[in-house]
Amino acid sequence: MESLPVEIIRHIASYTSFPALRSLASVSSVLRQSLHDWLVYKRAIDTHMNGGFLDHDAIYFDHEAPYFDYVPEFTALAPGKVLQKWARNPIDSKTPPDLCAKYAIADYRCFGILLREENVYSGKVMENFVQWAGPMVARGHPAVRLIERAVNMEYRTIDSPTYIYIISFCFASFFLTHGTRRGSTGRISFFSYRNLLPIEESSIYEQWTTAMEKLRIYYKIRAEQEGDPTGQLNYRDLPFEGTCVPRTKQEIDDSYEVVLHDTLTHTNEMWSAVAFHELCLRTVAMMGYDYKRFLSSPESFGSHIPQSDPRRLKPAPSGYEIPFESFMKLPEPFGDPAEFVWCHLEQMTSKEFLEDGKWMGYYTTRYSGRGLEYMRRDGPHQYIVDVEFKVIPDDNDGNVEDGVNEELWFLGITGSGRDRRGEFEISGKIFPNTGKVVLEKTFSYFPPLRAPTMRSLDWMAFMTPFGIVGYWGDIKDGGLVWLWKESWYQE
Incomplete structure (x- = not known):
């Protein structure tokens, strides 16, 4: 009998949403304790109400409707629809219950961005998204499919380099996974995100070549001021990126663009390690997307x-x-x-x-x-x-x-x-x-x-x-x- 509440909650978790489950915690201390069970959280994620997302490729890429324009209530329940599951759900019997709860909440937040219009237009969407998107997408969560929806709503408000890095990671993962489906051109092609962090070939090349040119100028100044007696020092060896990657959000945001004052060039803008890492993520998105387009065209x-x-x-x-x-x-x-x-x-x-x-x-x-x-x-x-x-x-x-x-x-x-x-x-x-x-x-x-x-x-x-x-x-x-x-x- 002692295990009965847990078994009941586990069964309920297969048929209801996570908020409904959490509401049971206020009923009694027994139910609250039963809710804090790894299998309850796992079933809440694995069910159609939370962790299952429609394979929108099968629906929208064959139609003229704009991507994600149609947002039905609990679309996953519709008969004959295909669900996209979490590829590598980390919850098992060894996962601490508190961590299980965080994954379940993040999973539900992801689902909420898709289904609830009022959340999409909230001023805190991106700040909310980056709090959980990185580790979820890295574990194969369908949250990667929501990057377009979230960014289109608030891309102008993204001003933190820390957040930009996480979004670029999700963006690269998205294009490596979903960048070549039929109908993608003009529908998910770079979105309005390109206005903030461009990933077109010309933009990526321009940023790399600009950075390389600045590094050469920096090296030339260093060589003139300090000398290079052996002639072996390469500008790539210079610690232009700093000595380490900052460990806190504030440090990352402050170090994103280091301004070096020099008597010869006045102000010389250089990039930190984080800025180069973020550029590399967009490079991955561009190269992966273009090469998959290339391989998907036999006539090429x-x-x-x-x-x-x-x-x-x-x-x-x-x-x-x-x-x-x-x-x-x-x-x-x-x-x-x-x-x-x-x-x-x-x-x-x-x-x-x-x-x-x-x-x-x-x-x-x-x-x-x-x-x-x-x-x-x-x-x-x-x-x-x-x-x-x-x-x-x-x-x-x-x-x-x-x-x-x-x-x-x-x-x-x-x-x-x-x-x-x-x-x-x-x-x-x-x-x-x-x-x-x-x-x-x-x-x-x-x-x-x-x-x-x-x-x-x-x-x-x-x-x-x-x-x-x-x-x-x-x-x-x-x-x-x-x-x-x-x-x-x-x-």
Whole structure:
């Protein structure tokens, strides 16, 4: 008999919404205690009332109605409709009840944004959304489908770099997962979000090249003032991004754009590590979206469909496939949103993570970054496969950049891989405190008639939750690059 209330509540949880369940807590202390049960929370999430979302692709992408225009009451109950479930619900018998409750509340908040118009237009929507969206989307929650709805309502009010980072993460995950469905062009294509954080190819390239040019100016000033007797210092090695990623929202927001005052250039704007990380997330969204569009158009290949390596025709893993929770110390929903900005760095910059398994990806060039027509010419050939990293052993478990600041310690890395030009070697550094990755890619064989400067190419990238993302080469002869782990694909 003692377990009867719990069994009853568990049964009720399969047929009612979470707020209705919570209202039972005010009836009696016995019911309140019974409600605080992991299986009650899990069933509340797994039911059609809370954790099940309509697969809107099956409905709206085949019709002329605008995306999410039709918001019926509890649409999931309609017969014959397909539900989209939470891919990796973390609640089990080992999850503390308080944490189970947070997941259930976040799940219901997500559902509320979809169904309740009054919440969508509230002035606190985005502030509410970012409190739980990061860890939920990273665990494969359908909340990623709501990013367009929330941002369209209040994108002009997003002024916190911490919030912008979380939204960009959700945005990248969304486009990797849902960016190529029929009817998407003009309906979910970049939304009004582009007015705040553009992800069109031209905008992404402009921001990267602007940043690289500013770094060169900064390096030139440093070299003139301090000297570079060995001539070996590269502007990518300079600690332009700071010595670490700030740990609180206030610190992140304050450090987003550092202004360096210099007597030679007066005011020189530089970007912090967080700003580069956020730009990398939008780079992922753009590259993933465009490449999936490219691969979804068979006519793009003409009569010459490459067959040498099937990985060349494989898009990046979707946002639902990547097991973020396995290498990110995800914060709890409703915790400090700043934790989500840096929670991936510790494990993803470790020796074990870098050396475990193979990496793959693709890169763009300046001419392939001008739209789908250019990508059709070279797109499938811009692959990178069989990349393996090796961390260089060091007696001190790391190095100190030029002996100047111990906070600038780095891991030396080497590696190898293959792309359409052939096999290549990799050498460089990764800075765990900021996630910056500085690499030099050298081809094992290079045709004598090609420019000697193209035999070795510099990369300046950052370790993001989606892998290594950045820029290769220089402003005129360069492009974007993105590597992810082969093991992230789900069969």
